[in-house]
Amino acid sequence: MTEAGTRGVYAASDPLTEQMEELQFVLGEGPCWEAFSLRRPVLVPDLGGVSPTRWPMYIPAVHDSGIRAVFSFPLQMGAMRLGVLDVFRKRTGSLTGEELADALAFAYVTMTALLDHHEEAATKGSGDVLADAGEHHAELFQAQGMVMVQLGVTIGEAMTRMRGYAFAHGRRLDDVARDVVARRLHFDRDLS
Amino acid sequence: MITVSVQKLATIFVEIADTLVDEFDVLDYMHMITERVAYLTEAPAVGMLLADQHSRLEFVAGSNENVTLVELFVVQNEEGPCLEAFRTGEPVVNVDLNNAAGRWPRFAPLAVATGFRSVHAFPMRLRRQVIGTLNVFGDVAGREFESDDVTIMQALADAATIGLLQERAIRHGETLTEQLQGALNSRIIIEQAKGAVAQAHGISVDDAFTVIRGYARKHNRRLTEVANALVTDPHSLQQLFT
Known part of the structure; x- marks a missing residue:
């Protein structure tokens, strides 16, 4: 669905x-x-x-x-x-x-x-990632909303892009989110 | 410390009980509780935390939601009055934050730095189960909760729990899980909407929350519904300031 x-x-x-x-x-x-x-x-x-x-x-x-x-x-x-x-x-x-x-x-x-x-x-499925699944700070979801608007994509695609960025740069997703909310990282400008 | 008249107190209790209506929105309800408690106690800040399936306390609503304050709620997964009230099922009241660094080495200094002098936490109880906590911060020394105040506040927290779960007779743990998961997800929707509005209109996420809530109230719409539209319909993002 x-x-x-x-x-x-x-x-x-x-x-x-x-x-x-x-x-x-x-x-x-x-x-x-x-x-x-x-x-x-x-x-x-x-x-x-x-x-x-x-x-x-x-x-x-x-x-x-x-x-x-x-x-x-x-x-x-x-x-x-x-x-x-x-x-x-x-x-x-x-x-x-x-x-x-x-x-x-x-x-x-x-x-x-x-x-x-x-x-x-x-x-x-994957067993080892179950342990800390779903424990995120509010910043992650705020950043998701910001990236959605920056890129003009859906809220789901925004999370895909953030996860992709974190993976590609070897960074934690929560840290990437914090940078987005603090406006240190802009998906529309910095990644083009 | 509770400063309002008996009439106003009675009105608040009726408001808390009045949840079996079509327009019920869990986010609006949780915010209403924190605002009424802030009004009742003249506290500068009141927050509500609910436990997730791992018994982690998640911040779900605040009488105001600035970033520093939210951090104070988040820290309480490790230590603090909410964690204590959650674990014991008993209220934690009248703790002088200037003398609490030994008890809560991270939480107490952070709360003092934010400008608070005292803190209180009330477990949100449904029979023997504790589903979350109400957190009250004070900024004036010496304004303590008397024993009657504690009774009233605890009754309010318990009534809010029943109202929140929208079930007069919860016989199964299933209903509790369903409602709590729904409430926690609603909280995520509001965070996503705050981000979208902050970005689209060049304002802070704190201000974005004020704008979203103001819009929902002005148009008499549910907070969750407005937040959801802001995230799923780009058109509604533009409408917000028109």
Whole structure:
């Protein structure tokens, strides 16, 4: 799913999962849609406990397939939305605190991989970057907004450019962001 | 230290409870809380921090949002009254910052340098869980919170927690996670919008926030909605000053 309205299943771990994702697109309802539009996770530990009016077509269809719980995490950073990560379970029950933190971190890593156009990383994931995923200062997001305007690109592309710059110059992303906010670094002037 | 009348206090509590409305916006709500607390206590600065999934305290709203002040909130992931209130679930009140360098070697000198004399922190509690903290800074010596003030402030922090989570009876941890993640993401939207406005109009990010909030209020629109439009629609960036 993207802001521009492009929708499709990007990657699925197995045929059943793929089928479940296709189902949501066909029906136009379900936790994935809700997570995207509300810009927050939608966690359903027991699909049997969901009011039938919430997703009238989705619930019976997904139940037939043996899925009992679903957890949807938006791949987002503020106003930038790249899609949704769905986790399905064949038994009911909440995610533990650790599983939840892992899922959120994995969603973050997937999002950054998509930003960097690393399709391989997006589908395989990477364990060592999970530890500090998502811990950024306000300057990073302020800089992202500034670079967006400097280059006349989307908010997502602005982050891609900043990450690319940090990588190319061997610098930490937060330091690059601080320079942008302090107006020591201008993506429109200094990089042309 | 609480200086307003009982009538005004009652009005504030009703305002905090009134969240089941269509126009509810989590960013507006969090800012409203910090402003009301600042008004109530005559404090120069009030901030709200919420814990993320790693129990890191993230700054989400301030009665004013200048860069130095935000830094004071960020430091409290390592040490400070908010971290203590968050961990213990108990208020931390009337700490004289000039005598707190031993307790908080980084936070206390920074707060003094910013011009503050005292600090207080109230845990935002939902039953046994602490989801964040309210941080109050004072700049006049000797103006302390009395025991009644602490009771009122803690009740306000707890009421704000319920209002923020918009759920009268949260039975599942799921709802808490959903709402908190949503609130934290809204905070990122406002930062992105501050950057965009600062760049487009050649002003500081602090001033950009004032402009965005002023625009939202003048046009009676939600802060999150305005911020989101500023980031996703280049046209709205130009409209801001017209």
